[in-house]
Amino acid sequence: MSVRVGILGATGAVGQRFIQLLDDHPTFDLAAVTASSESAGETYREAAKWRVDAPIPEDVAEMEVAETTPGGIADDDVDLLFSSLPSGVAAEVEPAFLEAGYVVSSNSSNDRMAEDVPLTIPEINPGHLDLIEVQRDERGWDGALVKNPNCSTITMVPTLAAIDEFGLESVRVSTLQAVSGAGYSGVTSMEIIDNAIPHIGGEENKMETESRKLLGEFDGAAVSLHDADVAASCNRILTLDGHLENVFAEFADDPSPADLREAMRSFEGAGDLPSSPDQLIKVYGDDEPERPQPRLDRTYAGGMGIVAGGVQSTDAGAKYNCLAHNTIRGAAGASLLNGELLVEEGYV
Ligand SMILES: NC(=O)C1=CN([C@@H]2O[C@H](COP(=O)(O)OP(=O)(O)OC[C@H]3O[C@@H](n4cnc5c(N)ncnc54)[C@H](OP(=O)(O)O)[C@@H]3O)[C@@H](O)[C@H]2O)C=CC1
Ligand SMILES: N[C@@H](CC(=O)OP(=O)(O)O)C(=O)O
Incomplete structure (x- = not known):
């Protein structure tokens, strides 16, 4: 067809x-x-x-x-x-x-x-x-x-969907976003070289609301937002493509880093479309804590996959990093x- x-x-x-x-x-x-x-x-x-x-x-x-x-x-x-x-x-x-x-x-x-x-x-x-x-x-x-x-929302949401089985209650996320996200003339070289900009207009609200709609339930008439409390802080940095995000999550249960890594790695998601990646989320283990990185990981699965790593426990839950290609998957x-x-x- x-x-x-x-x-x-x-x-x-x-x-x-x-x-x-x-x-x-x-x-x-x-x-x-x-x-x-x-x-x-x-x-x-x-x-x-x-x-x-x-x-x-x-x-x-x-x-x-x-x-x-x-x-x-x-x-x-x-x-x-x-x-x-x-x-x-x-x-x-x-x-x-x-x-x-x-x-x-x-x-x-x-x-x-x-x-x-x-x-x-x-x-x-x-x-x-x-x-x-x-x-x-x-x-x-x-x-x-x-x-x-x-693009920043779609980088994080597949990882949240994968670990929602542990009773996701709270998400705090800080982004490091590539300049291509602002379009070719969005950020001038004089603004961004030797610099980072801790504000991207409207981006934080988009992450906080769109993520809850994506993870929400549809009953045939309306979508109810997911209950998790989501707060975001968005930053522009001097990479060309690939948004990297630091996520802090809290759960009703008490998953270990190994549980979270396994949930993300084995998360298949629904359906199999022509452009779906074979494995949606690639997860680095604790032997490679410096990954993912924009330059090295943004082309995973032709730019259609999500890459996560740095999964660790915190006093309140867990933290990890995730990354996706912002103009392809994003x-x-x-x-x-x-x-x-x-x-x-x-x-x-
Ligand atoms: N860049 C990114 O990483 C991401 C961008 N987005 C969103 O995608 C959209 C496009 O972004 P991006 O490609 O970066 O934007 P660009 O400015 O690079 O491209 C805009 C396109 O829209 C056309 N256009 C502009 N004004 C008009 C008009 N008045 N009538 C008809 N066509 C018009 C332009 O045509 P012409 O060449 O003739 O000016 C061009 O084809 C935006 O909504 C952006 O927020 C979303 C996620 C990521
Ligand atoms: N604001 C995003 C890109 C973008 O255009 O997002 P949206 O599709 O929500 O307008 C960024 O700067 O990286």
């Missing part, structure tokens, strides 16, 4: 990762790329400041960039849209595509916490996808909207997996 896909915001940092991941995808064929009105009408090669360390696929390079409006792309050309627009733009244009009947897997942060919008990680909470039925009833859309979480790869889930569940 071949599924024709389009990318909204295809020329940006995340859009370029989509193009890289869609090249040679077993079922998705790229049929449309859109960007701002300044890029529309140009070839993709002309419009995109290509920064991925592999060439633009030749067939994509010659595609014409369309306007980001339902009229800009021919609806019989596309079965599924991926969205990697700035969130303010996405909030304006995504509803128009949904009203026009498009199914959209979006990476943009608008509407992630909306009660009728599924926020999914296919290995963690695939059942939440059926919120689409509630969404269609409430909004009258023929299309469907699913969101993937923020952005384009997460949307791509949600697109595969939409196909598997019959929404496309």
